[in-house]
Amino acid sequence: MLSKPDVLNANLLIVDDQEVNVCLLEETLRGAGYTRITSTQNPYEVSELHRKNSYDLILLDLLMPGMDGFQVLEELEKIENDSYLPVLVITAQPDHKLRALKAGAKDFISKPFDLAEVRTRIHNLLEVRLLYKRLENYSKELEETVQVRTAELRESEIRFRRLTELSSDWYWEQDEAGHFTQIFGPVLELLGIEAIDILDEPSETTEAHWNKEEQALLVAYIADRRPFLDFVYRRHHPDGSLQYFMISGEPMFDSSGCFTGYRGVGKDITESIHPAS
Numbered sequence: 001m002l003s004k005p006d007v008l009n010a011n012l013l014i015v016d017d018q019e020v021n022v023c024l025l026e027e028t029l030r031g032a033g034y035t036r037i038t039s040t041q042n043p044y045e046v047s048e049l050h051r052k053n054s055y056d057l058i059l060l061d062l063l064m065p066g067m068d069g070f071q072v073l074e075e076l077e078k079i080e081n082d083s084y085l086p087v088l089v090i091t092a093q094p095d096h097k098l099r100a101l102k103a104g105a106k107d108f109i110s111k112p113f114d115l116a117e118v119r120t121r122i123h124n125l126l127e128v129r130l131l132y133k134r135l136e137n138y139s140k141e142l143e144e145t146v147q148v149r150t151a152e153l154r155e156s157e158i159r160f161r162r163l164t165e166l167s168s169d170w171y172w173e174q175d176e177a178g179h180f181t182q183i184f185g186p187v188l189e190l191l192g193i194e195a196i197d198i199l200d201e202p203s204e205t206t207e208a209h210w211n212k213e214e215q216a217l218l219v220a221y222i223a224d225r226r227p228f229l230d231f232v233y234r235r236h237h238p239d240g241s242l243q244y245f246m247i248s249g250e251p252m253f254d255s256s257g258c259f260t261g262y263r264g265v266g267k268d269i270t271e272s273i274h275p276a277s
Contacts (some may be wrong), residue, residue, distance in 0.1 A: 002127055002131065003009055004033075004132075006130055007037060007123060007130065008032075008033045008034050008035060008119055008125060009035055010034070010036065010056040010126045010129070010130060010132040011036045011053060011054070011055050011056045011057075012029065012034060012036060012037045012038065012039075012056065012058075012059070012116065012122075013038050013040070013046070013049060013050070013053070013055045013057075013058045014026060014037065014038070014039040014040070014059045015039070015040055015041075015043060015046050015058060015060045015061060015064075015069075015072065016039075016041065016059075016061040016064070016090065016183065017020050017041050017042075017043070017061065017065060018041075018042060018061070018250065019062065021111075021113075022039045022041060023166070025039075025059060025113075025115065026039060027064055028113075028115050028118060028119065029119075029122070029177075029274060032119050032123075038053070038055075043064050043066065043067040043068070043069070043071070043072050044066070044067055044074070046058070046060070046072050046076070047072070047076060047270075050076060050079060051079055055086060055165065056086055056112060056126060056129050056130060056133070057086045057087075057088060057122065057125055057129060058076070058086060058088070058108075059088050059090060059122070059125055060073070060088070060089050060090060060105070061089075061090045061091070062088050062089055062090065062091045062093070062096050062100060063091070063092070063093070063096075068156070069089060069090075069091075069100070070099070070100070070103055070176065073085075073087060073089075073100070073103040073104050073105060074103070076104070077104050080122075081245075083187070084105040084106075084129060084132045084133075085105070085106065086106065086125070086129045087105045087110060087232065088104060088105065088106065088107050088108065088121060088122065089105045089107075089108045089109075090108070090109055090110075090111060091108060091110065091111065092110065092111035092112075093234045095158075096112075097186060101231055103186065103219075105267055106125055106128070106277075107121050107197060109121055130274050143199070154184040167269055168268045169185050169266060170183060170185030170265065170266050170267075171182060171183070171184040171185060171263075171265050172184075172249075172254075172262075172264055172265070172266065173261060173262070173263040174261045174262045174263070175260065175261040176259055176260055176261050178222070178261075181261070185211070185266075208233070208235055208236060208237045208243075209235070210233065211233070211234040211236065211237055212236070214231075214232075214233050214234060215233070217231075218231060218233065218247075221249075222249075222262060224247070225251045225259055226251070227248075227249065228248060228249055228264075229251040230246050230248055231246065231247050231248065231250045232245070232246050232269070233245045233246070233247060242274070243268065243270050244269045244270045244273050245266055245268055245269065245270075246266070246267050246269045247264055247265065247266040247267075248264050248265055248266075249262045249263065249264025249265075250262065250263060250264060
């Protein structure tokens with residue numbers, strides 16, 4: 001929520017070619033407690049002043065010689081683009097009010113001034129403007145936080161993969177259908193097979209194949225969406241020799257809790273179980 005000092009410290013600009021009107025508005029605002037008030041009687045200065053100072057509210061007279069308030073509104077629209085145009089128009093012509101609102105102004109006050117109405121409309125518009133700015137700043141901060149967090153996650157992922165490369169022979173990921181989507185490391189060279197064969201049904205030919213019981217257990221883990229750690233998996237070769245692998249994996253879920261697949265690491269541990277003589 002906004003506090004009273006938030007509103008009273010807002011940055012205001014008064015634009016009116018009549019000095020008496022400028023003085024009256026300045027006196028009214030200072031009497032209400034506003035502390036940051038700037039004024040100009042030259043409409044040609046408004047765009048540059050706003051570009052430099054980013055006013056929270058501009059009190060703009062519509063009927064001025066040389067450059068009227070509608071032209072000023074057009075110039076301000078170019079600066080603000082899709083942002084909130086903080087303009088309160090001042091007019092003695094009732095038919096100008098709707099035109100000014102269509103041109104981007106947020107509200108209007110009529111001449112001659114009702115000072116109580118002036119203070120109320122200014123206060124209400126400032127509350128909206130300051131809340132808009134706060135929301136805009138929060139969105140930017142949130143976007144920056146997301147960008148930083150995303151960069152951190154990417155760096156963490158890189159470190160994780162580097163660590164897994166040091167502690168294992170390969171890193172793998174599967175989608176929800178069990179298809180391998182990513183493999184890092186020399187798994188094909190180690191196994192001499194396609195990666196998808198790791199969980200395929202074992203071949204009944206004379207080619208190398210996986211132990212059926214161990215494969216069934218591993219498939220059951222995955223079907224139940226359970227993690228597994230240091231699961232030892234044997235592969236039988238036609239010459240009667242065995243190749244041992246140790247794999248670990250965990251299920252992955254998205255932000256809504258839906259299963260998206262598995263990821264894990266694998267390592268050839270044949271040498272540690274049956275050291276070469």
